[in-house]
Amino acid sequence: MVVWPGAAHPDPMLFTKAFTSQALAAKLESLVDLSTEERSSLGALPIRQVDVPAGELICRAGDQLSSCFIVLEGFVSLSKETAAGTRQITAFALPGDMPDLLGLHLKVANHDLAAITPCRLASVEHSDLRSLCRTFPAIAEALWTSTLVAGSVFEEWVVNVGSRKATSRLAHLFCEMMTRLEALGLARNDVCDLPLTQVHLAEATGLSRIHVNRSLQELRKQELITYTNGRLTIHDRTGLAQMGQFDPDYLHVPRPGWRT
Amino acid sequence: MVVWPGAAHPDPMLFTKAFTSQALAAKLESLVDLSTEERSSLGALPIRQVDVPAGELICRAGDQLSSCFIVLEGFVSLSKETAAGTRQITAFALPGDMPDLLGLHLKVANHDLAAITPCRLASVEHSDLRSLCRTFPAIAEALWTSTLVAGSVFEEWVVNVGSRKATSRLAHLFCEMMTRLEALGLARNDVCDLPLTQVHLAEATGLSRIHVNRSLQELRKQELITYTNGRLTIHDRTGLAQMGQFDPDYLHVPRPGWRT
DNA sequence: CGGTTCTTTGAGAGATATCAACCAAGGTGG
DNA sequence: CCACCTTGGTTGATATCTCTCAAAGAACCG
Numbered sequence: 397m398v399v400w401p402g403a404a405h406p407d408p409m410l411f412t413k414a415f416t417s418q419a420l421a422a423k424l425e426s427l428v429d430l431s432t433e434e435r436s437s438l439g440a441l442p443i444r445q446v447d448v449p450a451g452e453l454i455c456r457a458g459d460q461l462s463s464c465f466i467v468l469e470g471f472v473s474l475s476k477e478t479a480a481g482t483r484q485i486t487a488f489a490l491p492g493d494m495p496d497l498l499g500l501h502l503k504v505a506n507h508d509l510a511a512i513t514p515c516r517l518a519s520v521e522h523s524d525l526r527s528l529c530r531t532f533p534a535i536a537e538a539l540w541t542s543t544l545v546a547g548s549v550f551e552e553w554v555v556n557v558g559s560r561k562a563t564s565r566l567a568h569l570f571c572e573m574m575t576r577l578e579a580l581g582l583a584r585n586d587v588c589d590l591p592l593t594q595v596h597l598a599e600a601t602g603l604s605r606i607h608v609n610r611s612l613q614e615l616r617k618q619e620l621i622t623y624t625n626g627r628l629t630i631h632d633r634t635g636l637a638q639m640g641q642f643d644p645d646y647l648h649v650p651r652p653g654w655r656t
Numbered sequence: 657m658v659v660w661p662g663a664a665h666p667d668p669m670l671f672t673k674a675f676t677s678q679a680l681a682a683k684l685e686s687l688v689d690l691s692t693e694e695r696s697s698l699g700a701l702p703i704r705q706v707d708v709p710a711g712e713l714i715c716r717a718g719d720q721l722s723s724c725f726i727v728l729e730g731f732v733s734l735s736k737e738t739a740a741g742t743r744q745i746t747a748f749a750l751p752g753d754m755p756d757l758l759g760l761h762l763k764v765a766n767h768d769l770a771a772i773t774p775c776r777l778a779s780v781e782h783s784d785l786r787s788l789c790r791t792f793p794a795i796a797e798a799l800w801t802s803t804l805v806a807g808s809v810f811e812e813w814v815v816n817v818g819s820r821k822a823t824s825r826l827a828h829l830f831c832e833m834m835t836r837l838e839a840l841g842l843a844r845n846d847v848c849d850l851p852l853t854q855v856h857l858a859e860a861t862g863l864s865r866i867h868v869n870r871s872l873q874e875l876r877k878q879e880l881i882t883y884t885n886g887r888l889t890i891h892d893r894t895g896l897a898q899m900g901q902f903d904p905d906y907l908h909v910p911r912p913g914w915r916t
Numbered sequence: 917c918g919g920t921t922c923t924t925t926g927a928g929a930g931a932t933a934t935c936a937a938c939c940a941a942g943g944t945g946g
Numbered sequence: 947c948c949a950c951c952t953t954g955g956t957t958g959a960t961a962t963c964t965c966t967c968a969a970a971g972a973a974c975c976g
Contacts, residue, residue, distance in 0.1 A: 427761075458905065476815050479901040484819040486811045498808060501687075501801040506808050506906050530793060540800045541761040547807030548758060548766050550814060551746045555736050557818035558862030559744040561931075593954060602818030604933050609956065641739040645718065646766050821963075853922065864965050869924060885973090 420466050420518075423492035424538040426579070426650055427545075434532045441528065443518040454509035454517070461499035463521045467491050470515030471591055474507045475599065485600040487549060488512075488592075490576055497543050500525060513591050545648045552646040557602040560641065562611040565601040567640030570621060571654070572647065574630060579649040586633060591626040615639075680726050680778075683752035684798040686839070686910055687805075694792045701788065703778040714769035714777070721759035723781045727751050730775030731851055734767045735859065745860040747809060748772075748852075750836055757803050760785060773851050805908045812906040817862040820901065822871040825861040827900030830881060831914070832907065834890060839909040846893060851886040875899075 421438050424430060430438070446465070448454055454465070457476060472489040486507060489495035496505055500522055529536035549572075556568050573590055577583035592600075598608045615621050620636045622629045630636055637643075637654055644652035681698050684690060690698070706725075708714055714725070717736060732749040746767060749755035756765055760782055789796035809832075816828050833850055837843035852860075858868045875881050880896045882889045890896055897903075897914055904912035 474811075476811075478815065478819050480819075482819060484815040486814045498804045501797065501804055502808070502908055504905070507811065533790060533793075536796065536800075537761065540796075540803070543800070543804055543807060544758045544761055547803060547810055548762070550807055550810035551734075551736075551767065554746045554810060554813045554817060555738065555744040557814060559738050559740075559742055595954080605954095606934080606956085607932055610932095613956090645764070648762055855922080865922095866924085866966080867964055870964095873924090 419468050419492040420494075422580075423542065424535065427541045427648075428534055428538040430534060430538070434535055437528060437532060438535065441520055442524055443520050446517040446519050448511040448515045448517060450511055450514050452511050454511060454515075455496065455505050457505055457507050459505040461496060461503060461505055461522070463519045464494055464496050464499055464525065465509070466518040466520065467493050467495065468516040468518055470517075471512040472515060473510045473512050473596065473600075475510065476507050483508075483599045484602065485596065486553065487546070488573070488600070491580060491582075493546075494539075494542065497539065497546070500539075512596065548646045548648065562601070562603055562607055563614050564640050565603065566597060566608065566611050566615060567620065567636050568642050569597070569600060569640075570623075570628060570630065571637055571640050571642035571644070574628065575644050575647055575649060575652055575654065578653065579647075586630040588628050589626060590623070590628040679728050679752040680754075683802065684795065687801045687908075688794055688798040690794060690798070694795055697788060697792060698795065701780055702784055703780050706777045706779050708771040708775045708777060710771055710774050712771045714771060714775075715756065715765050717765055717767050719765040721756060721763060721765055721782070723779045724754055724756045724759055724785070725769070726778040726780065727753050727755065728776040728778055731772040732775060732777075733770045733772050733856065733860075735770065736767050743768075743859045744862065745856065746813065747806070748833070748860070750842075751840060753806075754799075754802065757799065757806070760799075772856065808906045808908065822861070822863055822867055823874050824900050825863065826857060826868065826871050826875060827880065827896050828902050829857070829860060829900075830883075830888060830890065831897055831900050831902035831904070834888065835904050835907055835909060835912050835914065838913065839907075846890040848888050849886060850883070850888040 421435055467489050469491055472495050473485050474487040474489060474495055475483045475485045477483055495509055499505055529539065556565050560568065574583055574588055577588040582588060594608045595605050598605045601608065612623060620632050620639060633654065644654050681695055727749050729751055732755055733745050734747040734749060734755055735743045735745045737743055755769055759765055789799065816825050820828065834843055834848055837848045842848060854868045855865050858865045872883060880892050880899065893914065904914050
């Protein structure tokens, strides 16, 4: 496993714990109810804080894993290399997500993880997480559920790249990201920071960089969105959802706020 | 929930139990070790056997679920409808698979299930499964792991439809199905029954029916496979794996038997 | 035998990829 | 402060892949 230059911080553990309860516990509580005891045990998980600069690789497909990450801050991409040397991004992980929770039981990373923005991660030993799960079945259930949701998102992406055309794929992706960021309190009034380059969008939608550029122009021309400098604004929620055939059910967030 | 015409059978419960231990327990034991007690508890799960004729819908995306299925015999497709009225198949479920295990925690089906061939299914109440999981953490872990593998397969499909061209997509799908059927003992000497029409292949790969037909001809011309009457023969394993950029890791089957 | 369903073929249209530049913004070192 | 470099975005022209439409064979089934 890779070891990063841990970021210097006055009291990393304390600092991170605060973030952990915020990011992870919030996420889990959106899935199941937790008792105060469970909540505090979550906060007491021994973790190592890791800061990763933008663009850096976090782990590679095939790596043996003995710990897993919780995203505390920043955007992480999950991707796989193809033989042609291109990358297919298969998901984006946001604060609260555990992008390699798969490894908890499968021991192996099955995708590359990369920091899109500067990221703060918490690293938790598998053994600690397992014993937590054994002590608190509700936590195990919540973690299980969160992996189910992640799987559901992968499945929807199969539909997205497999059956929609360029503008629809982008529209769908934008709807998804807006919905997830809203659920995290990171979007308001149909505006959010979405620090993805057109290359990221291309790799996530299975399109060429150039075609993404032209499709974005089309979305702008139809006055559905503006997207500049990593800031996304949705002008016509219904229109964008229609164009992307977006139905938020698969995200399993509490109150999506989309009426199609 | 839909209710099917239960198939008449002299002693359905007994008969099915035998199948359940075969299909499900075998699957789970490929993921974790089970004690004899756990194995017998699995076999004693109260289940309802359901037979579904070929082509029939088993459940729809959005259905409320209070039980889930184990495929005992046959091929099941997982798919989603798109607004355009087309279908995207997102996975195939084989004997031993639980294609809607997602519903155990999420309560809602997020894809259509359809019987491709005549299928024999076992239906297990969520409540029974939950209490089994509570009693035997190893079973819970095995089930969790199986959902993680299913997610891993979805992710690879994102790569497949998102970044490979027609012939590669088909080659990859054939490699996957051969590997999984081998693991089940349903393939030998690079030959297996794969009862998918070209329309199924098209819906699974995100291609048009006609283009699938022509791409199959290409695969035949390169002497990689023959595929007629629902029977697949791989003539050149290495060549097919190369064409499909297939690496069996993501399937997490014990001994895949592919050297690339 | 006639009606399905599945497969195959041909021709043309449409979407997307590729190649080659150019532009704009931001950071850096002199 | 400016020249330079890098990164990300844009444009035009052309090539390629894949889709659609239309129709004809094949295989299966009652």
